[in-house]
Amino acid sequence: MQFLNMAEAEKINPLIPHTAELVVGAIAFTLLFLTLRKFVTPMFEKAFTERTNAIQGGIERAEKAQLEAQRALNQYTEQLAKAQTEAQTLREEARAQGAAIIEDLRTKAQEEAARITATAQASIEAQRQQAVTSLRAEVGALAVELASKIVGESLDDAARQSRVVDRFLEDLEKSK
Amino acid sequence: MRELLRSGTGGGFVPPSSADFELPPVFGHNIYTTKPILLVFLSVILISVFFILASRKAAIVPSKLQFAGESVYSFVRNDLAKDVIGHDFLRFVPYLFTLFTFILVNNIFGIIPLLQFPSMSRVSFPYVLAITIYLVFHYVGIRKQGAIKYFKEIMFMPGVPKAAYILITPLEILTFFVVRPLTLALRLFANMFAGHLLLLVFILGGDHLLQGVIGLKLISPFAFGIGIVLTFFEFMVQCLQAYIFTLLAALYIAGALADEH
Numbered sequence: 001m002q003f004l005n006m007a008e009a010e011k012i013n014p015l016i017p018h019t020a021e022l023v024v025g026a027i028a029f030t031l032l033f034l035t036l037r038k039f040v041t042p043m044f045e046k047a048f049t050e051r052t053n054a055i056q057g058g059i060e061r062a063e064k065a066q067l068e069a070q071r072a073l074n075q076y077t078e079q080l081a082k083a084q085t086e087a088q089t090l091r092e093e094a095r096a097q098g099a100a101i102i103e104d105l106r107t108k109a110q111e112e113a114a115r116i117t118a119t120a121q122a123s124i125e126a127q128r129q130q131a132v133t134s135l136r137a138e139v140g141a142l143a144v145e146l147a148s149k150i151v152g153e154s155l156d157d158a159a160r161q162s163r164v165v166d167r168f169l170e171d172l173e174k175s176k
Numbered sequence: 177m178r179e180l181l182r183s184g185t186g187g188g189f190v191p192p193s194s195a196d197f198e199l200p201p202v203f204g205h206n207i208y209t210t211k212p213i214l215l216v217f218l219s220v221i222l223i224s225v226f227f228i229l230a231s232r233k234a235a236i237v238p239s240k241l242q243f244a245g246e247s248v249y250s251f252v253r254n255d256l257a258k259d260v261i262g263h264d265f266l267r268f269v270p271y272l273f274t275l276f277t278f279i280l281v282n283n284i285f286g287i288i289p290l291l292q293f294p295s296m297s298r299v300s301f302p303y304v305l306a307i308t309i310y311l312v313f314h315y316v317g318i319r320k321q322g323a324i325k326y327f328k329e330i331m332f333m334p335g336v337p338k339a340a341y342i343l344i345t346p347l348e349i350l351t352f353f354v355v356r357p358l359t360l361a362l363r364l365f366a367n368m369f370a371g372h373l374l375l376l377v378f379i380l381g382g383d384h385l386l387q388g389v390i391g392l393k394l395i396s397p398f399a400f401g402i403g404i405v406l407t408f409f410e411f412m413v414q415c416l417q418a419y420i421f422t423l424l425a426a427l428y429i430a431g432a433l434a435d436e437h
Contacts, residue, residue, distance in 0.1 A: 020208050025305070029305065045266075047235065
């Protein structure tokens with residue numbers, strides 16, 4: 001302002017631009033614009049995009065994890081139900097099998113008993129038959145022997161008669 | 177400098193005038209080294225360095241610096257560009273972002289100690305900015321709708337009775353080609369100019385009172401007090417003007433992009 005006096009100051013119109021300032025303004029603004037557009041706004045946009053992605057990715061991951069957990073739960077529930085059904089079936093099967101085994105054993109035992117009985121009866125019958133046969137043969141022989149003895153002695157004499165019988169019996173006992 | 181001026185005019189109080197905005201070159205007689213020009217260059221450096229540092233890492237979890245830079249950027253991006261322009265706003269964000277930060281920093285220079293001069297109170301800078309908007313929104317309109325349709329719709333607004341064109345057409349032409357950029361530039365300039373002048377009045381006035389008789393010395397603190405209050409007020413105005421300028425720029429671009437005005 002050394003070179004301005006009041007008279008000059010009065011004449012200054014603040015609306016008239018200075019060439020130097022116009023040039024500088026244009027250069028400065030352009031410079032700033034180019035700098036910000038090249039170095040600043042793309043970086044901020046990048047940060048924004050990455051942040052959005054990170055948040056979205058996080059949500060997606062969480063959703064996925066939840067889905068997986070749900071699926072695992074379903075699977076476990078299903079498996080549990082299946083296992084329970086299976087156990088139930090097994091129990092019933094075992095029971096049925098047990099019953100069948102008991103029934104089977106009982107039948108077998110009965111059969112065995114019947115068989116043993118039958119065998120015993122057959123054996124008894126055979127022995128009886130054998131006894132009958134041998135008895136018959138022996139009785140016949142004895143009868144014949146007795147008859148021959150009786151015929152050999154006098155049949156009137158009672159004492160003889162009894163003697164004969166006694167002797168027979170004695171012989172019989174001796175022959176044993 | 178004012179001391180010189182005062183002594184030259186005999187010791188009376190010299191009210192601040194437009195002469196206070198005509199600052200001499202700092203270095204020699206080079207007209208490219210006046211205070212406002214140096215301030216503008218300083219603002220370019222400050223803004224560039226700050227935002228490059230803030231955005232360099234572009235981390236998902238921002239540092240404090242990145243968060244600060246992002247706040248400003250997302251304010252311009254979302255609250256100005258996205259809300260006003262809507263679809264396809266992203267390609268205008270660098271321009272609007274530059275506009276906002278450039279005006280804001282240069283305005284705030286007005287209350288930063290030692291700097292204390294709002295570069296935007298030099299009318300040339302708002303003019304330059306207005307010219308860029310002028311170019312941008314006409315270019316966008318022509319690109320979007322074709323030159324003929326674009327100018328036709330400006331001159332002959334659709335859906336208006338033919339007789340009304342006598343009145344409307346000159347007004348529309350005036351609005352789109354003269355009034356809009358001019359008011360934009362003048363609003364910013366006038367606010368910064370008046371604000372700085374106001375601060376000068378109270379602070380230089382307070383200073384002058386301090387050098388007066390004892391009674392005047394007592395009044396001086398009030399003048400300084402008002403000067404301080406006004407400084408806060410100026411801060412608000414400076415932010416607001418940066419916002420308004422950018423908002424209107426976004427509105428004009430949105431208007432040019434829209435099918436009908």
